[in-house]
Amino acid sequence: MLPEWVLQKAAGEMLEYGTSGQSVMEMSHRSKEYQAVFDSCESLLREVMNIPDNYKVLFLQGGASSQFAMIPLNLMNKSGKADYVTTGQWSKKAMAEAKRYGTVNEVASSADKTFSYIPKLDKSMFDPQADYVHITLNNTIYGTKYSELPDTGNVPLVADISSCVLSEPLDVSKFGLLYAGAQKNMGPAGLTVVIIREDLIGNARDITPVMFNYQTHADNGSMYNTPPTYAIYICGLVLEWIKTQIGGLEKMKEINVKKASLLYDFLDSSTLFKGTVEKDSRSLMNIPFVTGDEELDKKFVAESKAAGFVNLKGHRSVGGMRASIYNAMPIEGVEKLVEFMKKFEAENL
Ligand SMILES: *Cc1c(COP(=O)(O)O)cnc(C)c1O
Numbered sequence: 121m122l123p124e125w126v127l128q129k130a131a132g133e134m135l136e137y138g139t140s141g142q143s144v145m146e147m148s149h150r151s152k153e154y155q156a157v158f159d160s161c162e163s164l165l166r167e168v169m170n171i172p173d174n175y176k177v178l179f180l181q182g183g184a185s186s187q188f189a190m191i192p193l194n195l196m197n198k199s200g201k202a203d204y205v206t207t208g209q210w211s212k213k214a215m216a217e218a219k220r221y222g223t224v225n226e227v228a229s230s231a232d233k234t235f236s237y238i239p240k241l242d243k244s245m246f247d248p249q250a251d252y253v254h255i256t257l258n259n260t261i262y263g264t265k266y267s268e269l270p271d272t273g274n275v276p277l278v279a280d281i282s283s284c285v286l287s288e289p290l291d292v293s294k295f296g297l298l299y300a301g302a303q304k305n306m307g308p309a310g311l312t313v314v315i316i317r318e319d320l321i322g323n324a325r326d327i328t329p330v331m332f333n334y335q336t337h338a339d340n341g342s343m344y345n346t347p348p349t350y351a352i353y354i355c356g357l358v359l360e361w362i363k364t365q366i367g368g369l370e371k372m373k374e375i376n377v378k379k380a381s382l383l384y385d386f387l388d389s390s391t392l393f394k395g396t397v398e399k400d401s402r403s404l405m406n407i408p409f410v411t412g413d414e415e416l417d418k419k420f421v422a423e424s425k426a427a428g429f430v431n432l433k434g435h436r437s438v439g440g441m442r443a444s445i446y447n448a449m450p451i452e453g454v455e456k457l458v459e460f461m462k463k464f465e466a467e468n469l
Contacts (some may be wrong), residue, residue: 121448122307125365126357144353149346158347161356168359168369171292171315178314178334179342179352184210184282184301187312188217190332191254191278191297196222197323199249203227203275208235208259209437210280218254221325225250234438235262237398241270252276252296258284258403260304261435263396263442265403269294276320283405285313286362287447288373296320305405305446307355310348362447372447376404379445379454383407386458392416392465396440410440411468417441420464427460 137144140153147154162177171177180186191214196202200222204215206229218224225247228239246253253272258265260283269277269291276296285300292298297320302311316334324333336344366372384402387395387409396408411417417440421433424441434440445454 121446122354123358123361123365123448125361126354126448129357130354145350147349149343149349154349157349157353157356158342161352161359164356164359164363165313168286168362169290169292169315174318175292176316176318176321176334176338178316178337179347180312180314180337181310181348183309183312184280184299185213186332187280187299187314188214189220190314190334191252191299192218192221193328193332194324194334195276195278195297195320196251197325198251199223201225201247201250203246203250203253203272205229205239205241205253205255205270206231207238207256207264208262209435210260210282211254211256214254214256214280222251227253230264234396235259235264236396236401238264238266238401243271243273246270246272246275248273248275250275252278254278254280256280258282258287258405260406260444261408261438261442263403263406263408264398264401265405267400276317283446284403286358286369286372287376287404289369302351302355304444305358305448307358308351311351311355313355358447373404375451376445376447379449379451380404380407382451382454382458383443383445386461390461390465392469393461396438405446406442406444408434408438408440408442410434414439416468419468423464424457424460429457429460432457 134143144157165177202218203225205227206212215224227245228241230237230239253275257279278297279295281298282300283304286305296317298315300313302313303309321334321338330336362372387393392411393409396410424432432441432443434442443457
Protein backbone atom coordinates (compact mmCIF):
# COMPACT_ATOMS: atom_id res chain seq x y z
CA MET A 121 0.00 0.00 0.00
CA LEU A 122 0.93 3.63 -0.38
CA PRO A 123 -0.56 6.28 1.91
CA GLU A 124 -3.58 7.92 0.33
CA TRP A 125 -2.04 11.28 1.26
CA VAL A 126 0.90 10.43 -1.02
CA LEU A 127 -1.27 9.23 -3.90
CA GLN A 128 -3.46 12.36 -3.68
CA LYS A 129 -0.43 14.64 -3.71
CA ALA A 130 1.11 12.77 -6.65
CA ALA A 131 -2.22 12.89 -8.48
CA GLY A 132 -2.43 16.65 -7.97
CA GLU A 133 1.09 17.06 -9.35
CA MET A 134 0.76 14.49 -12.12
CA LEU A 135 0.35 16.89 -15.05
CA GLU A 136 2.53 19.69 -13.79
CA TYR A 137 5.00 19.71 -10.92
CA GLY A 138 4.98 23.16 -9.34
CA THR A 139 5.37 25.70 -12.13
CA SER A 140 7.84 23.58 -14.08
CA GLY A 141 5.50 23.08 -17.05
CA GLN A 142 6.04 19.33 -16.87
CA SER A 143 5.31 16.18 -14.95
CA VAL A 144 8.13 14.77 -12.78
CA MET A 145 8.05 11.81 -15.16
CA GLU A 146 8.97 14.08 -18.05
CA MET A 147 11.89 15.86 -16.42
CA SER A 148 15.47 15.28 -17.41
CA HIS A 149 17.27 13.70 -14.49
CA ARG A 150 19.97 16.33 -15.05
CA SER A 151 17.58 19.29 -14.82
CA LYS A 152 17.63 21.78 -11.97
CA GLU A 153 13.97 20.96 -11.22
CA TYR A 154 14.61 17.26 -10.88
CA GLN A 155 17.78 17.69 -8.84
CA ALA A 156 15.67 19.57 -6.27
CA VAL A 157 13.19 16.66 -6.09
CA PHE A 158 16.08 14.22 -5.68
CA ASP A 159 17.90 16.30 -3.04
CA SER A 160 14.73 16.71 -1.03
CA CYS A 161 14.18 12.93 -0.99
CA GLU A 162 17.73 12.28 0.19
CA SER A 163 17.67 14.95 2.89
CA LEU A 164 14.27 13.73 4.15
CA LEU A 165 15.59 10.16 4.33
CA ARG A 166 18.66 11.35 6.25
CA GLU A 167 16.48 13.31 8.63
CA VAL A 168 13.78 10.67 9.18
CA MET A 169 16.28 7.79 9.60
CA ASN A 170 18.82 9.94 11.41
CA ILE A 171 21.62 8.80 9.08
CA PRO A 172 25.11 9.85 10.26
CA ASP A 173 27.21 12.06 7.96
CA ASN A 174 29.79 9.35 7.29
CA TYR A 175 27.21 7.29 5.41
CA LYS A 176 26.34 7.65 1.73
CA VAL A 177 22.79 7.15 0.54
CA LEU A 178 22.57 5.59 -2.93
CA PHE A 179 19.42 5.46 -5.05
CA LEU A 180 19.83 2.44 -7.31
CA GLN A 181 17.88 -0.02 -9.42
CA GLY A 182 17.91 -3.80 -9.70
CA GLY A 183 16.00 -4.52 -6.50
CA ALA A 184 17.25 -5.95 -3.25
CA SER A 185 18.12 -9.04 -5.31
CA SER A 186 20.92 -7.19 -7.13
CA GLN A 187 22.39 -6.27 -3.75
CA PHE A 188 22.84 -9.99 -3.08
CA ALA A 189 25.67 -9.78 -5.68
CA MET A 190 26.79 -6.17 -5.20
CA ILE A 191 27.54 -6.72 -1.52
CA PRO A 192 30.09 -9.55 -2.00
CA LEU A 193 31.57 -7.89 -5.10
CA ASN A 194 32.24 -4.70 -3.16
CA LEU A 195 32.84 -5.95 0.37
CA MET A 196 34.45 -9.41 0.13
CA ASN A 197 37.79 -7.81 -0.48
CA LYS A 198 40.15 -8.60 2.41
CA SER A 199 39.86 -12.19 3.67
CA GLY A 200 37.34 -13.09 0.98
CA LYS A 201 35.17 -14.57 3.71
CA ALA A 202 31.70 -13.57 4.91
CA ASP A 203 29.30 -14.81 7.59
CA TYR A 204 25.62 -15.29 6.75
CA VAL A 205 22.65 -16.00 9.01
CA THR A 206 19.85 -17.95 7.31
CA THR A 207 16.36 -16.92 8.39
CA GLY A 208 14.31 -17.47 5.25
CA GLN A 209 14.10 -17.39 1.46
CA TRP A 210 15.71 -13.99 1.01
CA SER A 211 18.69 -14.70 3.25
CA LYS A 212 19.16 -18.04 1.46
CA LYS A 213 19.22 -16.28 -1.89
CA ALA A 214 21.64 -13.66 -0.57
CA MET A 215 23.97 -16.38 0.70
CA ALA A 216 23.79 -18.44 -2.51
CA GLU A 217 24.84 -15.38 -4.51
CA ALA A 218 27.74 -14.56 -2.17
CA LYS A 219 29.06 -18.12 -2.56
CA ARG A 220 29.83 -17.28 -6.17
CA TYR A 221 32.40 -14.74 -5.01
CA GLY A 222 34.06 -16.10 -1.90
CA THR A 223 33.99 -18.29 1.17
CA VAL A 224 30.66 -18.15 2.90
CA ASN A 225 30.12 -19.41 6.41
CA GLU A 226 26.55 -20.08 7.51
CA VAL A 227 26.72 -18.95 11.13
CA ALA A 228 23.22 -20.04 12.10
CA SER A 229 19.95 -21.06 10.52
CA SER A 230 16.35 -21.43 11.60
CA ALA A 231 15.54 -23.85 8.76
CA ASP A 232 15.02 -26.65 11.34
CA LYS A 233 11.70 -25.08 12.40
CA THR A 234 10.56 -23.65 9.04
CA PHE A 235 12.15 -20.28 9.85
CA SER A 236 9.67 -19.61 12.64
CA TYR A 237 12.26 -17.93 14.86
CA ILE A 238 15.44 -15.85 14.81
CA PRO A 239 18.44 -17.88 15.99
CA LYS A 240 20.27 -16.75 19.13
CA LEU A 241 23.53 -15.19 18.02
CA ASP A 242 26.62 -14.79 20.11
CA LYS A 243 29.74 -12.82 19.24
CA SER A 244 31.85 -15.99 19.50
CA MET A 245 29.94 -17.47 16.55
CA PHE A 246 31.30 -14.88 14.14
CA ASP A 247 34.63 -15.06 12.32
CA PRO A 248 36.64 -11.96 13.31
CA GLN A 249 38.41 -12.22 9.93
CA ALA A 250 35.19 -12.11 7.92
CA ASP A 251 34.74 -9.11 5.63
CA TYR A 252 31.14 -8.70 6.82
CA VAL A 253 28.19 -10.40 8.49
CA HIS A 254 24.90 -10.52 6.57
CA ILE A 255 21.45 -10.69 8.16
CA THR A 256 17.88 -10.21 6.93
CA LEU A 257 16.40 -7.95 9.60
CA ASN A 258 12.75 -8.69 8.84
CA ASN A 259 11.79 -11.90 7.08
CA THR A 260 8.89 -11.01 4.86
CA ILE A 261 7.68 -14.51 4.04
CA TYR A 262 8.01 -16.10 7.50
CA GLY A 263 7.11 -13.03 9.55
CA THR A 264 10.14 -12.93 11.83
CA LYS A 265 12.24 -9.97 12.94
CA TYR A 266 15.40 -9.58 15.00
CA SER A 267 14.43 -8.21 18.40
CA GLU A 268 18.07 -7.30 19.01
CA LEU A 269 21.05 -6.79 16.74
CA PRO A 270 23.92 -9.28 16.86
CA ASP A 271 27.24 -8.05 18.23
CA THR A 272 29.72 -8.66 15.41
CA GLY A 273 32.62 -6.75 16.99
CA ASN A 274 34.61 -4.87 14.36
CA VAL A 275 33.16 -6.84 11.47
CA PRO A 276 30.67 -4.67 9.52
CA LEU A 277 27.06 -5.75 9.88
CA VAL A 278 25.13 -5.77 6.58
CA ALA A 279 21.35 -5.99 6.67
CA ASP A 280 18.53 -6.45 4.21
CA ILE A 281 15.82 -4.14 5.57
CA SER A 282 13.49 -4.32 2.54
CA SER A 283 10.40 -5.20 4.55
CA CYS A 284 10.96 -3.19 7.73
CA VAL A 285 12.64 0.00 6.53
CA LEU A 286 10.94 3.11 7.98
CA SER A 287 8.67 0.99 10.21
CA GLU A 288 10.50 1.98 13.40
CA PRO A 289 13.70 3.79 14.41
CA LEU A 290 16.94 2.00 13.54
CA ASP A 291 20.43 2.90 14.77
CA VAL A 292 22.19 3.21 11.41
CA SER A 293 25.59 3.59 13.10
CA LYS A 294 25.41 -0.08 14.14
CA PHE A 295 25.63 -1.14 10.48
CA GLY A 296 28.20 -1.08 7.71
CA LEU A 297 25.54 -1.30 5.04
CA LEU A 298 21.75 -1.31 4.88
CA TYR A 299 19.71 -2.01 1.76
CA ALA A 300 16.07 -2.12 0.80
CA GLY A 301 13.96 -2.65 -2.28
CA ALA A 302 11.62 0.34 -2.00
CA GLN A 303 8.40 -1.43 -2.90
CA LYS A 304 7.41 -2.68 0.54
CA ASN A 305 7.51 0.48 2.65
CA MET A 306 9.18 3.34 0.76
CA GLY A 307 7.43 3.78 -2.54
CA PRO A 308 6.80 2.07 -5.86
CA ALA A 309 8.91 -0.74 -7.32
CA GLY A 310 12.00 0.17 -9.32
CA LEU A 311 14.03 1.90 -6.61
CA THR A 312 16.58 0.27 -4.32
CA VAL A 313 18.07 2.29 -1.48
CA VAL A 314 21.56 1.53 -0.13
CA ILE A 315 22.94 3.24 2.97
CA ILE A 316 26.66 2.53 3.22
CA ARG A 317 29.44 3.64 5.56
CA GLU A 318 31.94 5.61 3.50
CA ASP A 319 34.99 3.53 4.41
CA LEU A 320 33.37 0.48 2.79
CA ILE A 321 33.30 2.17 -0.60
CA GLY A 322 36.17 1.96 -3.07
CA ASN A 323 37.52 -1.57 -2.72
CA ALA A 324 35.38 -3.49 -5.20
CA ARG A 325 37.02 -6.33 -7.07
CA ASP A 326 38.39 -5.71 -10.55
CA ILE A 327 35.73 -7.87 -12.18
CA THR A 328 32.92 -5.73 -10.72
CA PRO A 329 30.74 -4.25 -13.47
CA VAL A 330 30.82 -0.45 -13.34
CA MET A 331 27.09 -0.36 -12.54
CA PHE A 332 27.63 -2.79 -9.64
CA ASN A 333 30.36 -0.73 -8.02
CA TYR A 334 29.15 1.40 -5.10
CA GLN A 335 31.90 3.89 -5.87
CA THR A 336 30.39 4.63 -9.27
CA HIS A 337 27.14 5.72 -7.67
CA ALA A 338 28.72 7.42 -4.66
CA ASP A 339 31.00 9.50 -6.91
CA ASN A 340 28.13 10.55 -9.15
CA GLY A 341 25.41 11.31 -6.62
CA SER A 342 23.42 8.30 -7.91
CA MET A 343 23.35 9.99 -11.34
CA TYR A 344 25.97 7.95 -13.19
CA ASN A 345 23.09 6.90 -15.38
CA THR A 346 19.38 7.68 -15.21
CA PRO A 347 18.05 6.86 -11.77
CA PRO A 348 14.41 5.75 -11.26
CA THR A 349 13.27 9.37 -11.17
CA TYR A 350 9.56 8.95 -10.52
CA ALA A 351 10.03 6.29 -7.84
CA ILE A 352 12.46 8.62 -6.04
CA TYR A 353 9.88 11.41 -6.21
CA ILE A 354 7.19 9.17 -4.66
CA CYS A 355 9.66 7.96 -2.02
CA GLY A 356 10.20 11.63 -1.15
CA LEU A 357 6.45 12.04 -0.69
CA VAL A 358 6.30 8.94 1.53
CA LEU A 359 9.06 10.43 3.68
CA GLU A 360 7.22 13.75 3.81
CA TRP A 361 4.12 11.82 4.95
CA ILE A 362 6.10 10.11 7.73
CA LYS A 363 7.60 13.40 8.83
CA THR A 364 4.57 15.70 8.66
CA GLN A 365 1.51 13.45 8.91
CA ILE A 366 2.82 10.70 11.23
CA GLY A 367 5.45 12.65 13.17
CA GLY A 368 8.56 10.55 12.58
CA LEU A 369 9.69 6.97 13.14
CA GLU A 370 9.00 6.82 16.91
CA LYS A 371 5.37 7.64 16.13
CA MET A 372 5.40 5.26 13.16
CA LYS A 373 6.56 2.49 15.47
CA GLU A 374 3.83 3.27 18.01
CA ILE A 375 1.20 2.92 15.29
CA ASN A 376 2.78 -0.25 13.90
CA VAL A 377 2.95 -1.85 17.36
CA LYS A 378 -0.70 -1.01 17.93
CA LYS A 379 -1.67 -2.50 14.57
CA ALA A 380 0.36 -5.69 15.01
CA SER A 381 -0.81 -6.16 18.63
CA LEU A 382 -4.43 -6.12 17.51
CA LEU A 383 -3.79 -9.11 15.30
CA TYR A 384 -1.34 -10.95 17.57
CA ASP A 385 -3.64 -10.58 20.58
CA PHE A 386 -6.48 -12.06 18.59
CA LEU A 387 -4.30 -14.93 17.32
CA ASP A 388 -3.16 -15.69 20.88
CA SER A 389 -6.75 -15.90 22.11
CA SER A 390 -8.31 -17.59 19.08
CA THR A 391 -9.38 -21.22 19.18
CA LEU A 392 -9.27 -21.57 15.39
CA PHE A 393 -6.36 -19.42 14.19
CA LYS A 394 -2.80 -19.40 15.41
CA GLY A 395 0.33 -17.44 14.61
CA THR A 396 3.28 -19.46 13.29
CA VAL A 397 6.15 -17.43 14.77
CA GLU A 398 7.79 -17.65 18.19
CA LYS A 399 6.78 -14.68 20.32
CA ASP A 400 10.20 -13.05 20.70
CA SER A 401 10.78 -13.13 16.92
CA ARG A 402 7.52 -11.61 15.73
CA SER A 403 7.52 -9.12 12.88
CA LEU A 404 5.58 -5.86 13.02
CA MET A 405 5.04 -5.93 9.28
CA ASN A 406 4.25 -9.50 8.21
CA ILE A 407 2.02 -11.74 10.29
CA PRO A 408 1.60 -15.33 9.10
CA PHE A 409 -1.16 -17.49 10.59
CA VAL A 410 -2.91 -20.81 9.99
CA THR A 411 -6.01 -22.71 11.08
CA GLY A 412 -4.12 -26.01 11.19
CA ASP A 413 -6.34 -27.40 8.43
CA GLU A 414 -5.32 -26.77 4.82
CA GLU A 415 -8.87 -26.96 3.49
CA LEU A 416 -10.03 -24.42 6.04
CA ASP A 417 -7.07 -22.16 5.14
CA LYS A 418 -8.18 -22.30 1.50
CA LYS A 419 -11.74 -21.49 2.49
CA PHE A 420 -10.55 -18.53 4.56
CA VAL A 421 -8.41 -17.19 1.72
CA ALA A 422 -11.32 -17.48 -0.73
CA GLU A 423 -13.88 -15.91 1.60
CA SER A 424 -11.60 -13.10 2.73
CA LYS A 425 -10.85 -12.30 -0.90
CA ALA A 426 -14.56 -12.18 -1.70
CA ALA A 427 -14.98 -9.82 1.28
CA GLY A 428 -12.42 -7.41 -0.22
CA PHE A 429 -9.22 -8.36 1.62
CA VAL A 430 -6.24 -8.37 -0.72
CA ASN A 431 -3.10 -10.54 -0.57
CA LEU A 432 -3.92 -12.63 2.49
CA LYS A 433 -2.73 -15.87 0.95
CA GLY A 434 0.56 -17.02 2.50
CA HIS A 435 3.65 -17.15 0.30
CA ARG A 436 3.59 -20.12 -2.05
CA SER A 437 6.52 -21.67 -0.18
CA VAL A 438 4.71 -21.83 3.19
CA GLY A 439 0.94 -21.84 2.57
CA GLY A 440 -1.55 -20.65 5.19
CA MET A 441 -2.21 -16.94 5.44
CA ARG A 442 -0.11 -13.85 5.89
CA ALA A 443 -1.25 -10.33 6.69
CA SER A 444 1.27 -7.76 5.51
CA ILE A 445 0.53 -4.60 7.42
CA TYR A 446 3.12 -2.17 6.14
CA ASN A 447 3.26 1.49 7.23
CA ALA A 448 0.49 2.67 4.92
CA MET A 449 -2.07 0.12 6.16
CA PRO A 450 -4.42 2.08 8.42
CA ILE A 451 -5.41 0.65 11.81
CA GLU A 452 -8.97 0.29 10.48
CA GLY A 453 -7.65 -2.26 7.96
CA VAL A 454 -6.40 -4.49 10.79
CA GLU A 455 -9.58 -3.96 12.83
CA LYS A 456 -11.67 -5.05 9.85
CA LEU A 457 -9.49 -8.13 9.37
CA VAL A 458 -9.80 -9.19 13.01
CA GLU A 459 -13.56 -8.68 12.84
CA PHE A 460 -13.71 -10.85 9.74
CA MET A 461 -11.55 -13.55 11.36
CA LYS A 462 -13.82 -13.61 14.43
CA LYS A 463 -16.83 -14.11 12.21
CA PHE A 464 -15.09 -16.86 10.27
CA GLU A 465 -14.10 -18.53 13.51
CA ALA A 466 -17.67 -18.52 14.81
CA GLU A 467 -18.94 -20.02 11.56
CA ASN A 468 -16.30 -22.73 11.29
CA LEU A 469 -15.68 -24.08 14.77
C1 LIG B 1 10.91 -8.39 -1.26
C2 LIG B 1 12.21 -8.68 -0.65
C3 LIG B 1 13.37 -8.90 -1.42
C4 LIG B 1 13.35 -8.88 -2.92
O1 LIG B 1 13.34 -7.58 -3.37
P1 LIG B 1 13.48 -7.23 -4.93
O2 LIG B 1 13.54 -5.75 -4.86
O3 LIG B 1 12.24 -7.75 -5.59
O4 LIG B 1 14.71 -7.85 -5.44
C5 LIG B 1 14.56 -9.13 -0.76
N1 LIG B 1 14.61 -9.17 0.57
C6 LIG B 1 13.53 -8.98 1.35
C7 LIG B 1 13.65 -9.04 2.84
C8 LIG B 1 12.29 -8.75 0.75
O5 LIG B 1 11.21 -8.56 1.51
